[in-house]
Amino acid sequence: MTSQNLAPIKIDALVKDYGSLRAVDNVSFEMKPGEIFGLLGPNGAGKTTLISTIMTLEEPTSGSVQVFGHDVTKEPQITKTLTGFVPQELIHHGYFDVEEIMNFHSGYFGLRKNKERIDWLLQKLSLYEHRKKKVKALSGGMKRRLLIAKALVHDPKVLLLDEPTAGGDIELREQLWTFVEELKSQGLSILLTTHYIEEAEQLCARVGILQKGKLRRVGPTRELVKELTKREIGIRLKQEPTSDPTHPMFLRRVGSELIFETPSTMGAGDLLDQLNLDLKQVADLNIREGSLEDALRRVLGDKVATGGAV
Ligand SMILES: Nc1ncnc2c1ncn2[C@@H]1O[C@H](COP(=O)(O)OP(=O)(O)O)[C@@H](O)[C@H]1O
Ligand SMILES: [Mg+2]
Known part of the structure; x- marks a missing residue:
């Protein structure tokens, strides 16, 4: 189903309007297989909207989105199976325990015997000892880690992380990024948005800079920093x-x-x-x-808030 040479995500002339607001404005780019790609830009730039179209949570106004060569509007079952998604907003299934959530989600993908992978994910994300706890009893950081475990339960080929560390403490961030590197070394392609530009600079081989729905720059992180700073x-x-x-x-x-x-x-x-x-x-x-933060400031004007947040 997947070929090694196909782009994990290919966005072509994507437009998304909400009424008179153009949230995504003629964006085109593609990810390379096995890379960590960072989508950066200030609040309201259109990052979540763009990711939502990949997940078919939002329908494109025009243009196309492909996951490993499959159009998301024409073959959503295939593209959803290939994709793992960690939403920006925390969701609550308070009365289920961690293990139940993981089992339900495996079932959704038709995976009945998935205990080995579930246990591995829970261990990797420090949730194994909490697996019998109800979601409502978990801390914010644990809920965030559960979302990540859940997104990976069906062994997707591309992972979309929308601000996975927002509001998290430094320990959560370090643990998550170490895990993300490990997943990448296993061949997973990863698209992430983050407020922590320094972390994007370390992790992402390539980045795209969105502003008011437009892709202002896209390219290898090092080259962009060199060119812009x-x-x-x-x-x-x-x-x-x-x-x-x-x-x-x-x-x-x-x-x-x-x-x-x-x-x-x-x-x-x-x-x-x-x-x-x-x-x-x-x-x-x-x-x-010069740093990636300097480069962003150069592209966005003074929109980069202090403390590395965008
Ligand atoms: N469901 C929606 N209805 C109307 N406007 C929306 C909706 N979702 C997002 N927007 C608007 O689209 C723009 C892009 O938002 P978003 O994609 O959430 O940006 P980001 O994730 O980069 O912060 C913003 O102006 C936001 O207010
Ligand atoms: Mg967002």
């Missing part, structure tokens, strides 16, 4: 200079340190050459690379 090079001199350099990339001087803003492709050696500086005159070099 500058690096700061600080040159601390052994002797404090008497005047500031006239170099066009000069930013400011702090005591004996001259700070320059250079393209990400420019090395410190080139800068020293251009300044006619000898290494003997230099006490220290301080290089600060």
Whole structure:
């Protein structure tokens, strides 16, 4: 059913209108097999709407969505079986226990004997010892982990995670990302949205940046950061200079340190050459690379809130 070369998710000219609001505006991109792809953008950018169309929770106004070559509106049974989905909102089945939820969900996919996988998932997500607890007795973090276990119960080939760590503590986030890396190493393709840009930078080979429904950028994370950000090079001199350099990339001087803003492709050696500086005159070099957060700020204007949240 799946071929190794088919895109796990292929979005083509997707438009989704809610009345007069265009929540997704002519978006096209495709994921590569086995990659972790990050969908980033401020609140209201259209991330959840886009994921909802993959899950057939929302119907596209126009354009198409394919999962491993199958159109989600034409073959929803196939695409839903291939996909695991962790929604942004917590859902409640309060009166069932953890194991019952996992068994029900296996049954939904026609899997009657799934104990081995269920136990593995519950162990991986630190829920095994809580498997007899009613959902209403679980903490927020445990409910979130149960949603993730549930999404994986039928061994999907692509996993959609919509803000899986929002509001979670650092322990939950670390545990989840370690698990996500493990799933990726087993060949699972993963599409995620997250508020934690630093984490997206570490995890995602490629990212797409959405703003007001439009895909502003898509590409390999490293390349986007390189293209969109500058690096700061600080040159601390052994002797404090008497005047500031006239170099066009000069930013400011702090005591004996001259700070320059250079393209990400420019090395410190080139800068020293251009300044006619000898290494003997230099006490220290301080290089600060641009980050994905800087890149986002560049694309979105000042929409990146403080603390790494988007
Ligand atoms: N069911 C809906 N009805 C009307 N408008 C919606 C609905 N769902 C989302 N929207 C609007 O669509 C836009 C995109 O929302 P959403 O996809 O939730 O963004 P994100 O997940 O990036 O925060 C927002 O302006 C939101 O208010
Ligand atoms: Mg959302």
